[in-house]
Amino acid sequence: MLHLRLITPSDKTDDVVRLIEKTVGTAHVAVLPGAARNPVGDLVLCDVAREAGDELLTDLQELGIQERGSIAVENIDLSLSKRADKAEAEAPGEGADAVLWEHLADATHEESTLSATYLAFLTLATMIAACGVVLDNAILIVGAMAVGPEFGPLAGLSTALVQRAPRLALRSLIALVVGFAVAMAVTVGFSSFMDTLDLFSKEQLKADRPSTAFVYAPDAFSFIVAVLAGIAGTLSLTSAKSGALVGVAISVTTVPAAANAAVALSYGDTKQTWGSTEQLLLNLLGIVLAGALTLLAQKWLWGKRPRGNAP
The missing domain is CATH 1.20.1080 (Glycerol uptake facilitator protein)
Incomplete structure (x- = not known):
């Protein structure tokens, strides 16, 4: 699993959340309105199966999040969550075969x-x-x-x-x-x-x-x-x-x-x-x-x- 930490402009947060929710293989979505100070915006957190990671990162960049906010990605070494297991099972492909081009x-x-x-x-x-x-x-x-x-x-x-x-x-x-x-x-x-x-x-x-x-x-x-x-x-x-x-x-x-x-x-x-x-x-x-x-x-x-x- 990958952990995404996003700083999103307030006017883009709803679009980002909808994108995350429609992407198969995501879990643990959290939104902290107004939490970001530099740059100013909302903080959006989520986990995503590795095999769905490149697709989600590409779509986030198409929204221009990296231009006015930020996209940070971390590997999760351990995740004890049935929802995370379900997300990995639902995501097409195998995580070991996935290429994160960015x-x-x-x-x-x-x-x-x-x-x-x-x-x-x-x-x-x-x-x-x-x-x-x-x-x-x-x-x-x-x-x-x-x-x-x-x-x-x-x-x-x-x-x-x-x-x-x-x-x-x-x-x-x-x-x-x-x-x-x-x-x-x-x-x-x-x-x-x-x-x-x-x-x-x-x-x-x-x-x-x-x-x-x-x-x-x-x-x-x-x-x-x-x-x-x-x-x-x-x-x-x-x-x-x-x-x-x-x-x-x-x-x-x-x-x-x-x-x-x-x-x-x-x-x-x-x-x-x-x-x-x-x-x-x-x-x-x-x-x-x-x-x-x-x-x-x-x-x-x-x-x-x-x-x-x-x-």
Whole structure:
């Protein structure tokens, strides 16, 4: 269930209440006239089944509530109410399959913004992965994958393609390009520093690395895994199952490939640098393509669901 908190202009409150009452899957409607002070208006509260949430939010925006008031949405972790159970049963579809497009756009907007924290996490992940590829340590590689925040802008780019949002697409591209450029540049310096300490060496990079050689040897499986990870990651975002993102993060080689390219570049190994760069670009392309296609499929399938209206 979702909880909606609306500040509505007094002249729109009756329309909002009628809209809520006619939407199948709503419950616990409460109206507090004149309760809002900034902006001035009435406070309307209600709960709605997740599968009816996007429909109701779209209709509320068509009334212009967001222009003169506000629309706030929260997830309800626990609701002990027979009326809520009835509302969820009446709403067509399954809550786990529902996509809240406004929530998705807002989440990807935040996660795809280039910030100091984003750069720090991506840079740290790349340096950890650099240690992993030089030492041929799979544990460090997995750890670096889990730390990397790059799925946020990748999801943002997929969402932007489906929603035709050029600003979100540009923001996501900037986060990806600048983020990886900075992370790789810092890792080149880090590799050189580790070399001066005799902790990294060209011989280690050139040696057989059975656990990490895959990061500079792209093949068909690289793209297939990236596509599968993109589908899983997108589903985890749209179904609010964020825990699955950890599994997605450690299934693709974006950060390790960037790290290997940076270390190889510091030693002038153009073959590994180019191979790792190909691996990185192949994974990025696969995730974005899979994410966009997954969102398009969800949009089409959910559009086939009958809209519910209360009698």
